[in-house]
Each structure stands twice: as structure tokens, then as C-alpha cells.
Amino acid sequence: MTLYVVKEECDFRYLGTSGELQFAVLLVAYGFICHAEVAVVHASLTRLALATSPATAFANLSLTLTVRNKNWAMSVRNTQAEPHEADYSFDDQRFKRVRLTDEGSTRPAGKTQANHLVSDADSAYVALGNAGVEFKEENKTGVFQVEVALSGEIRYEVHTSPKCKFLAICPLKLQLTPPGTPAVLFQKVKCKLAPPDKNCL
Template identity: 65%
Template sequence: MCCLDDCCCCCAGCYDSFCDRCCPCVSYDARETIFGCCVCLLLLGAAALLAVLLAAYGFIRHPEVAVEAASLTRFALLTSPATALAYNLSLTLTVRNRNWAMSVKNTKPLEAAFKFDDQAFDRFELAGEGDRHPPGKTRVYHLAAGADKFAALGNAGEAEFRKENATGLFEVEVALAGEVRYTAHFTKCKLAATCPLKLQLAPPGTPAVVFQKVKCKLAKADKNC
């Protein structure tokens, strides 16, 4: 039945003689117009839903990584008994999921490394495997470390240290590395970013050095990411 409570409601298949009995007050042309409008509305609704789903899950927006603050109060080169860097370094690192519908799941631990002259001298785990980053949210990581760490700088690296030590301005890099998967996507995507920092040495007891926010550079995404 296409008619409920003696109302004139015609749907697909209610044509000709049945519609004439069911809806005698509505002309054939009017019934065709109503049916056509209903079909158009259904098609428009389906197209709108498809567009929303495509916008939400079809295109990946990779995270935005930045160093919001950083402070270096010690940075010295030790050469005995082995080459090492003695340092006190603290910074605030942010990772923002720019997708408004997709969460990000770590398929490998998310790690950050401190580097000088392209040599890593410390490493941190920011988030473990399986950790989820909700859509639109920003994660804040505070990294603070001070130690004497072995560093295989080599002759070139030691020469670079002495050059920068003369100015008190050190070029330190923060490297982010991990692997993630986005909601509704099966491909695992590499997540890598580099944050080049120029840090003015501010020994304890001296005025704090103003730090300007640094936006990190993401590595080129894999083909399917």
C-alpha cells in the first residue's frame, strides 16, 4: 500500500489506475512532478553525504609539528675519556592533528632525537605504539634533559662545535620519527619531521633568551599517504 490514512501519498510504482484510485484529487502531471522532485532530493542527499564522507576520510592532512619554546643553559664538549656533549636542554614540542574527522594511531612508537652536526646525542619516546591522537587535537610534549652523552662528532663535528661555541649560538636539531595509520585508511604512513633550532646559550643566573616559535618541516609523504 502506498496510501496511509486515506492520504494521497504516491511512491515509485503507484501509477496509472492505482494512483487514479488512490489520489483522484492529484493529476497525473502533478504526480509525475512530485515523484521527480523526490528522486532529485534523494540524489542530492546521497551526493551531499558522499561529499562529506570524502572530505572527512578521503584526503589526509598530515600533522603540524612545532617547537614552541626552548632553553639551553649548558653545552660543552668533553674529550676525555671519549668525545661527549655535556648539556642542559629543555623544550616544548607540539604535534597537531589537522584532520577534523580522522584520528591518528601510532603503528610504531613516536620518538624525538636531539642532534648536533647531524649526530644524535639523545633520544626520547613521546608516545607508544597503539597510542591514538584524536582529530583536531594538539599534543604537547615537554622534553628536559641534562647529561654527559657520548657523541661521535668526528673532527668536522668538533670543529663545528668550537666555531659555534665562540659565538654562544648553537644549531641544534630536533628530529621526529614514527609511523602512523589514519582512520578508514589501511596504509601505514611514515611520520618524520625536522626542527632546526638556533639556541643562544644562557648559563644559569643569566637572563632568559627570548625564543621564537619554530615550525618543523615534514618529510615528503609516501605515495599512498
């Protein structure tokens, strides 16, 4: 029996007899974890402003974030302790947190879920850092680097793995488009997953 496994791509290829094939199918279905694929497929920033006294952020950001369960036999369940949440930050300072899923919600095997998030962050406290130097520089061009961090705790169903921490970082470069201005074409951004715990490989 020859079984080729490329976990990063969840690419499984098999050559062997029918009996070996049945074993291989079960092994691939339940013996390996394929980690999620996260991407931002659309994002729009219509407002981003900072006030210095007190340090306050004002932002209107909408985005569509997709999460794909690449396992074709195992669903993924969010734990009761930590549902999936998205943190928005600028210059390493968080200015908004949005909940994507409720505790205990399930992501079916092989499915992609799209989350449409529309956020208004008025009067959100931020620590400007360097007196807002980065904001002043990016405000000159109207292009802002905003980071979206998706985090939570999950459990792979029908698997012996423990609860697993989940973190995906999505660096976005957004053109400010105030209401009434032409929309800007957004290029899909694939998010980077943090290395999994050793028990969740």
C-alpha cells in the same frame, strides 16, 4: 558539484546541493589525509659542552614540541613497531633520543598535543667530525644550531592507508643560557615534514 581541495592546508570549500554536500563531507572526512603540523613553541639550552677524549657531549635542553592532527574526522595511532621519538643532534651528530609517545597511543582528530621534554645528556658519545670545528665556532657566540628530528610510524584510523613513516625536522638556533642568566625569547619554529610514502598521500 564543485569541491576545492588544497591538501597542504587542508582547506576544503564546497558549493552544491544538500545531497552533494553530504557526499562531499564524507569525501573530505575520510577520502583525504591531512598530514600533521609539528612545531617547537619553546626551547631552552642551558648547557652544551664537548670533550675530545673520549668524544663526549654534555647538554641540558628543554623544549615544548606540539603535534597537531589536522584531520577533523580521523584519529592517528602510533604503531606498535615505532613509537614517536625525538632525536637531538649537533653538527649532524646525535647526542640524545627522547620518547614522546608509547606504542599504540592515539592522537585524536583535530587535536593538538603538547610534549614537554626536559633532557640531560651527560657522557653521551658523539663523533665530533672535523675535530669539533663547528662547535668551537658556535661556542664563540654562544648560539648553537641544534636539530630536533621527530620520527615514528603511524596509521590513520578509519582509512585504508597502510602504516606510514613519519619524520619532521626542526632546525633550532639556540642561545646558551646557563642557570642564573636572563631567559631568551624563543621564536616558534615550524618543522618540515619529510615527503610521505606514495601510499600515504
